[in-house]
Amino acid sequence: MRVPAQTRAADAFAITPERFFGMRSLIRVFVLVLLCLDLPALPASAQQAPGQEDRAAKEMSGRDSAWTQPQAPDETIEFIKEEGLKRSQLLATLSYLTDMIGPRLTGSPQLKRANEWTRDKLAEWGLNQAHLEPWGPFGRGWSLERFSAQIIEPHCIPLIAFPRAWSPGTEGVLVGPIVYCDARSEPELRKYEGKVKGAIVMVDSPAKVEHGFEPTATRLTEKDLLKLADASEPPRNRGSSVSSRKREAWEFDRKQLLFLIKEGAAALLTVSSRSDAGTLLVTSVDIPDPEPVPSSTAFSVLNKRVKPWSKDAPKTLAQIVVTSEQYNRLVRLAQEGLPLKAAIDLAVRFHDDALMAHNTIAEIPGTDLKDEIVMLGAHLDSWHSGTGATDNGVGVAVTMEAVRIIQALKLKPRRTIRIALWTGEEQNLLGSRAYVAEHFGKPDRSNPRSDSKDKKNDTPAPSAATTLEREKFSVYFNLDNGTGRIRGVYLQGNEAVRPIFRKWLEPFRSTGASTLSVSNTGGTDHLPFDAVGLPGFQFIQDDIEYDSRTHHTNQDVLDRVHIDDLKQAAVVMASFVYNAAIRDEKIPRKPKPLAH
Numbered sequence: 001m002r003v004p005a006q007t008r009a010a011d012a013f014a015i016t017p018e019r020f021f022g023m024r025s026l027i028r029v030f031v032l033v034l035l036c037l038d039l040p041a042l043p044a045s046a047q048q049a050p051g052q053e054d055r056a057a058k059e060m061s062g063r064d065s066a067w068t069q070p071q072a073p074d075e076t077i078e079f080i081k082e083e084g085l086k087r088s089q090l091l092a093t094l095s096y097l098t099d100m101i102g103p104r105l106t107g108s109p110q111l112k113r114a115n116e117w118t119r120d121k122l123a124e125w126g127l128n129q130a131h132l133e134p135w136g137p138f139g140r141g142w143s144l145e146r147f148s149a150q151i152i153e154p155h156c157i158p159l160i161a162f163p164r165a166w167s168p169g170t171e172g173v174l175v176g177p178i179v180y181c182d183a184r185s186e187p188e189l190r191k192y193e194g195k196v197k198g199a200i201v202m203v204d205s206p207a208k209v210e211h212g213f214e215p216t217a218t219r220l221t222e223k224d225l226l227k228l229a230d231a232s233e234p235p236r237n238r239g240s241s242v243s244s245r246k247r248e249a250w251e252f253d254r255k256q257l258l259f260l261i262k263e264g265a266a267a268l269l270t271v272s273s274r275s276d277a278g279t280l281l282v283t284s285v286d287i288p289d290p291e292p293v294p295s296s297t298a299f300s301v302l303n304k305r306v307k308p309w310s311k312d313a314p315k316t317l318a319q320i321v322v323t324s325e326q327y328n329r330l331v332r333l334a335q336e337g338l339p340l341k342a343a344i345d346l347a348v349r350f351h352d353d354a355l356m357a358h359n360t361i362a363e364i365p366g367t368d369l370k371d372e373i374v375m376l377g378a379h380l381d382s383w384h385s386g387t388g389a390t391d392n393g394v395g396v397a398v399t400m401e402a403v404r405i406i407q408a409l410k411l412k413p414r415r416t417i418r419i420a421l422w423t424g425e426e427q428n429l430l431g432s433r434a435y436v437a438e439h440f441g442k443p444d445r446s447n448p449r450s451d452s453k454d455k456k457n458d459t460p461a462p463s464a465a466t467t468l469e470r471e472k473f474s475v476y477f478n479l480d481n482g483t484g485r486i487r488g489v490y491l492q493g494n495e496a497v498r499p500i501f502r503k504w505l506e507p508f509r510s511t512g513a514s515t516l517s518v519s520n521t522g523g524t525d526h527l528p529f530d531a532v533g534l535p536g537f538q539f540i541q542d543d544i545e546y547d548s549r550t551h552h553t554n555q556d557v558l559d560r561v562h563i564d565d566l567k568q569a570a571v572v573m574a575s576f577v578y579n580a581a582i583r584d585e586k587i588p589r590k591p592k593p594l595a596h
Helices: 005-013 017-037 052-064 073-086 090-101 109-124 186-192 222-229 244-263 299-304 324-335 389-408 430-440 464-472 495-511 527-531 546-550 563-582
Strands: 128-135 141-153 161-163 173-180 200-202 267-271 318-322 341-351 357-364 369-379 415-422 473-478 486-490 515-517 536-541
Touching (some): 109 141, 109 415, 128 430, 141 161, 200 324, 318 324, 357 389, 357 430, 369 389, 369 430, 369 563, 389 546, 430 464, 430 527, 464 473, 473 563, 486 563, 495 515
Parallel strands (some): 173 200, 200 267, 486 515
Antiparallel strands (some): 141 341, 173 341, 357 415, 486 536
């Protein structure tokens, strides 16, 4: 490896132990000469206490070389900034993860490769106990082998489209007529009996296309940040019921899919819910659940229903997502009565041989408090139409960079620092939930703060092992809101950490990171920690174009990443993790809710 010129220069002037002890002898001779000459005493500001000369020499060496352990916390943060901003390896990590490995659907061979590569990279950087920790069983994997779609009559229209995950293939090129099934009720659905056999069916209404007058990429304004800072404490009891309108829509969709399968439809075209400019939002396939949606549906009930990755999932139709502009055109042509014919070639592979999934885990060992744990993490899995750059390759790269920085500076945390790269996040936080349950216990379902919506008080008592791990746990920090820089922290209702985090953010105020919001934020891997009463936090980030363009879409690629923002996020993350690992006390926990 080529050593940078400035590092070679620093090494040339760095004070090695041999040079230092030689200098100390010269200093002593010089002091004796001064005493013999009976010169005036040095001013108080220039005098050194016993042993201070050693500290001064170390500080001088530390300023010239980033590899020396600094003594003062403020200096440590400055070294973290210098390492993370000037010698970052973040782009190399992210580029390999996204361009070389590519999309990382849970259960796929690409995710297995990403697990192994991140494990090996963390071990290469000197982390201990780098390993893959199994959880599950998750279910069958799925990967795309070949795909194309186009309208072939009355003329050629190549489609900007993508298959949904866990969709079956077409067993060769499927050629069939396009039928627009414009039904919104069961009586309307029956009008299509005998009319969809062998057809490629469209069932969605035309999408509304925005005209792009507003910018798609945004940062949090001062007004936005003030609103977050002024947020009131979140309610303890979060409702989980689904509206009757939503339940009715789900129930009709279920019946419609069963109808199309029974009638012999060949494939399903759906419109992308992300609206315009060739962007496709693509997740998993719909499956024909034979059971009706319960009238008192809660999200926990839906989560327990059969999933497309389940080994025994019912068969379904091949399902293709089309851009809104093209889908709308096809609807208009069909409504005009113009006969349309499409050709779809979809080859996929299901992976039933290994049903377990894995999280990547590694550690930087602590010193005097090594049995206590500070954690950081992000989810390694992604959806499949992009390369998982902003969701959540950036989080993986930032957290990996944070531990690399700590290792490169040879810092010695008191507590053990543990990084976790989760899988199954996109399927409802499965990897992090499994890890928390295994190491710290399951949520108390009578606790209104729990992430479980089943209020039955049937949680088993925690084991002695999980109780001990729980007692030794300090905090978990998560990053999973896209490529934007860190602007602060969501406190998850934990007011006790406000003065601690305010102090830790102070060195980063000039980069825009200063906001603390007592509000909760959801949808990612800090929630399982919070659900069992452990401190778990997600950082506030600038949106950039996460919600408007890249989240779960084919635009989730490396070109949409802001590297300078991620460098800032990495040094903030490294600083928070290191501060948590060296403070005298563990991070305070929220008080337990009052019993009802």
